[in-house]
Each structure stands twice: as structure tokens, then as C-alpha cells.
Amino acid sequence: MGKRVDDKISTRLITMLQRISGLQFGGAILTALFLVVVGWLSLVAWLTNAQDRACEKTDRVSKQDDPFTRQLQRTLDGFSASRNGVGLQASVIFPDGTLRSAAAGYASQEKQCRLTLEHRLYIGSITKVFTAVLVMQQVERGALSLDTYPKSNSGLACRWG
Template sequence: MYPQKDNPEDSISKKIDQHIKNYAKSDQYQGTVIVAKEGKIIHKDAYGYANREEKTKNTIHTQFLIGSLTKSFVAVTVMQLVEKGILDLHTPLKLYIPNLKNELSEHLTLHILLKHQSGLSPHLERITNFENKDVTSQEIIQIINTSSLSFSPSTQYQYSNLNYTLSAIAIENVTGKSFADVLQENTFDPLQMNHSGVERIANKPKERAKGYYKNAFGIKNDENIVSYALGSGDIYSTVEDLLKWDQALYQNTLLSDKSKSLLFKGENATFGNYGYGFRIQEYQIGRGKNKNGILTRHGGTMDGFMSNLHRYTDDRLTVIILGNIRPFPIRQMTFELKEIALGFKINERNRKTLE
């Protein structure tokens, strides 16, 4: 008999697995990972504990809060409603959120919000601490109405959770449904993302991991109520569900090519390389220094959770990392898994960024 040849993809999966385990064995990482090329899964696995107190291990079906990756879902939902003629990107918010104070509602549009060019405070908790109970959209508006703009809209870039919270409230107001229900109908159900949703006290998912924070004194539970992060950090999901989402963005399942061109139309670095709900950057292709591809990405942090979804579009390579311990070097880890998946050794190529 001839010796059986190793499958190159099996070899890559083993290298990825060992690399992740090097992080996990020192408690630098726990969570789930999926790496896919052209929709075909190269590697998927779970690492560490979903619940450290009960010694429950993470599985590939464990759910995690995805933090600011929620924003990508908001942007897609806005564009779905734009395609239906229900929302307009350049109409003042006054039409969609009439109880928003005039200073904000007359000068802000969905385009400005999605691009993070509003001048709103970066975080709701910088206005008031609202983390310890579920809050309603109307209560959030009341708090936002106490704020003011730090610069004239469209003149600068400043990342703000409030931009996407207001976008989610506009979605709720024009549909007459909760943000959760709109996502369920427009995205989760069509894509059979059966392990994803919007978290609230009444519907905390049973398979969700607990979040943890690590410092010099040890590892402790780090969780809170997330309703204050409406539209900016309140979605939970799994790596398999997020891969379905990623692959749908290569098709016209959710949006037309015209709408997707706006999602992935990044501004220059001064304006954050930001499209609608995605950062748009270049990444190195091959060993040459002059050929670059397009990376569309977003990540997130929510209490003891971190997430990253990188779409190396010219290679049709997707790397998704979900974790329930922080901090850990998630962007570095994402870059390293991409290098392995493309057949390179870590640090083999001369690069300018970790993307």
C-alpha cells in the first residue's frame, strides 16, 4: 500500500489549532474560532470554559455577546429598509425619532450616524450609568437628549455607540417592532441563524457563556445588563451563525450589490476607514509588497466578551473569533490565524499593520 498523503487543509487546521492552544493554555484565551475559505470551513473548534465556576467547557454551539460587531447588523438592517423605501439615508432624524431634541434631530441623518460623524458622546455611560437594569428605547432617548454635539456633523470622525443606538431606535420606530424582532425576521430567520438574538433579562440564552475579566489578581466574572447597548452591543451569536452571515454578504441574500457597495465604501484614515458598520482596509496579498486586497472587518468588546470578524475578500478568507475572557490580543490572533490559513509562517511577511 502507498502511504496516504496528508490533506493540506488538515495540516493547516492542525497548525491553527496548536496556535490557538498556545494562547488558551495560559488563560490568554477561551472561546470559539472558525476559519473558512470560499465558504468551506478550514478549522472550527472551542477552547476553555464557558463557565469556569461549574467547569463547563465551551463548545462550537456556545453563544457569546459580540459587542460592537452588532453595529454591522444594524447597518445591514438600515440598508434593507432603505431598499424597501421605509428609511432614507439623508433625511433628518426628526422624521424617524420625533422625540429626539431639535439640536440633534434636525442636523443628524442615518448616513451621518452610520459613518460615526455625528459628534455624539462615544458612550451612553459617559452621560449616565445605565448598566444595571433593562432600559427602554424611550429612556435612552431621554438620556441622549441631555447631551450635546462635540463638533459639527460630517466634519469629523468620532466612534460613538450612540450613533448605532439611534439607528436601532429609528428602525424600531418606522417598523413598529422591536430591534430584536426586526433582526429575527430580516436576518436571523432567513439565514437560519438559530443560535443568535438580542439579549434582554427575559430572554438570556441558555447556551451563552459567562464573561470573564483577567488581571494581575486573577480571573473574575464580568457581566452586566446589556439593554443600554441597544444596537451597539446587545447581540449574541455563535461562530457558525456568524459564518452564515459572512457568506450571505458575498451573495445578494440580504442586500443588493448597490447597497453593499455603501456598506463597504470606506472613508480615508482621517474618517476612520469606516463604511456603514464595517471598517475597510487593505491587506497584503502574497509575498509581494505592491499587491493589496480589501479587508472588511469589525470587532467588539462587551463586559467579559470580545469578538472579531475579518473578511479578507480577495482571498474569500474569513476568520471569526469569539471569546469570553478579556483582555486578550484578539486582533493579533486574527492576523496570525489568517497568515497560517494562507500558508505563511507567523512574521514571515513584512507588514505595516496587524491586519
């Protein structure tokens, strides 16, 4: 997907999530849900050869050089080293919208491909747990009800099984 399409999708997601949660963008719950959804869309959008292209890149840490980012990188490097080079990425979004990211370990140990910030990681089934927690937090706040059926014209795909 091109940048314009990604921006359009991101804008629509933000609008949709604001309506669902009743929060302004920047709230911790909304931000976490947004990151899960955008991560999933990024996974779908990328072709499989994106991983090989990412191996050619060398950016392993945010362009920002600040104490927090350096500590984040050291933490990831230590965790990865203690687990035989397992690859991992981490990002932190601060309340003011500042993003800090870092990557450590290998995307592919057999290819000796270091994990970079360009890699797209498969999130997998763990997103179900995150989504369930976020939904239940919204139920506790009164922003959602488990008994409310989504409106069919909301633009969301609903599957009930």
C-alpha cells in the first residue's frame, strides 16, 4: 500500500476509534487499540519480500538520540542476548505524541538478518487478549455495552459465529 492509502486508513481508524471509545486520540486505551489495529493492517499490507528488503536496511533505533531511546535499546539488546538473539521491537508513545522505537536481535538467524525497525512482525493470536482487555475496560467506563449490536452502517465488518 502506498503512503496515501496508509494515511487514509489511519485517519479512518482514528475517527472510528474516537467514536467507539468516546475519548480524544491520545488516551492510553485508544492509543493501544490503535496500535494493535494498525499493526494488523501493516501485516496485511506488506508483501512477503518486504522482510528481505528490510534485512538490507540498518536502522535499528529511532533517529532521536535521547536517554530514553538509548535505555530502550540497551534493554532490548540485553533481553535479546539472553535469549540467543531472539528478535524483538518495542515502541513507546508518550502523552505528547512523541514516538520512540528500537529493535534488537535477528529477524532470521539462519540468514543472519538483523531485525530492524523496517521489519513487520506478525502479531498473531495475542491480539485477541489485548482487544478483549481494551473492550472490557470500555465496558467498565460505560462507553460500550456487551449487549449492544454494532450498527450495520458503521463501516465495520462484523462476523458473528
